[in-house]
Amino acid sequence: MSNIIYIGYYFKVHPLQPAVEILIAELGYAGFESFVETEDGVTAYIQKEEWYADILDDVQILNSDEFQISFTFEEIEQTNWNAEWEKNFNPIVVDGECAVRAPFHDKFDTKYDIVIEPKMSFGTGHHETTHMMIQHILKNDFKDKSVLDMGCGTGVLAILAELKGAKPIDAIDYDNWCYLNSLENVERNNCKSITVIEGDASAIKNKYDIIIANINRNILMQDMSTYVSKLNKNGMLFLSGFYNDDIPMIQEVCEKHLLKFEEKLERNNWVSLKFLN
Known part of the structure; x- marks a missing residue:
């Protein structure tokens, strides 16, 4: 590289x-x-x-x-x-439960402590979309659930899913640097249940109880049929990477695939939605 x-x-x-x-x-x-x-x-x-x-x-x-x-x-x-990154990356704590920090930061006294070396990858927890996805994971039951983190970036969401008891977990990103960075961060956090895969939606081979997709509106809409086909019955789908104004388009595509809207989170006009299969 x-x-x-x-x-x-x-x-x-x-x-x-x-x-x-x-x-x-x-x-x-x-x-x-x-x-x-x-x-x-x-x-x-x-x-x-x-x-x-x-x-x-x-x-x-x-x-x-x-x-x-x-x-x-x-x-x-x-x-x-x-x-x-060392100049610009400050640690964060989400809802008092999950800290996301770099290796050069002191450890937090939180239930979940995630160490991320972000390099060129998107997903440190600072951006509103990642922050809301962390909130979704904290609020929902992940124990013994199979999980897909689509567009994994740094791997932070997959790592938190494992800390919440999920297994097995696939983390997929089409960007080679994100793929390599996720591998590093998975190892750094001593994760044992995460498989990191380089590719786009065509790389999804398994079926999952939970799919996390924090990408952007156009990609989400384009790949929705793939996500739904890989989501187990009664599975959960968490989406983010778009604005409040984009919700009608996202909902229309989800309802077309018989997904049921469950919850919305909003942060500075960015939104994250939860659907049930």
Whole structure:
């Protein structure tokens, strides 16, 4: 991986909210794979081989009259990445029960303590969608349930699922860096029941009691039939990676597949939904 070069975009945003959330979502659709929120905006990263000169043309918020957004960008050698995360990655505690921290942070006195070396992967718990997925896992019974973490990023949700008693667990991500990072984090947290797989929805071979999919609206809708076909009877499906305004489209697709809406979580206009099969 040492030869991979990333392009880093440094966005200054005013006012910050909800512009930062919208910007991250639109950059995600454009192909950016990792984000760090900063005091005055957000830093976004994309592999140089995925970058092209007009990549920001479809990022509509940059043309909005409601927000002032400026940016600079540069090439970043991957060897600089750990230092970048150590500068920006602060530990979090979700609902007083689950801490997500880096190896260089002190241990928390919480029921669940997860150590993540995020590197270039999305899913440290800081983003609203990951935070809500952690809340779902904390609130629901995972003991002896088979689980799929689709779009696993750092593997944090799969790791928490195992800590909650789930087994076996598959964690899938199409991005090679996320795949490698999840392998590292699974080992770092001494997990024994997680199989990490590199691929997209076509890599799903098993059936599960619980499927967690924190991706984005378009991918979720595209792959819904696959998720449903791999969900056991009376299984639970947790979805996130989209906004409040996207709920009608998501619900329509889910109801088409006879899924029953159960619960909604909301955080800064991002939402996470629970459905039952």
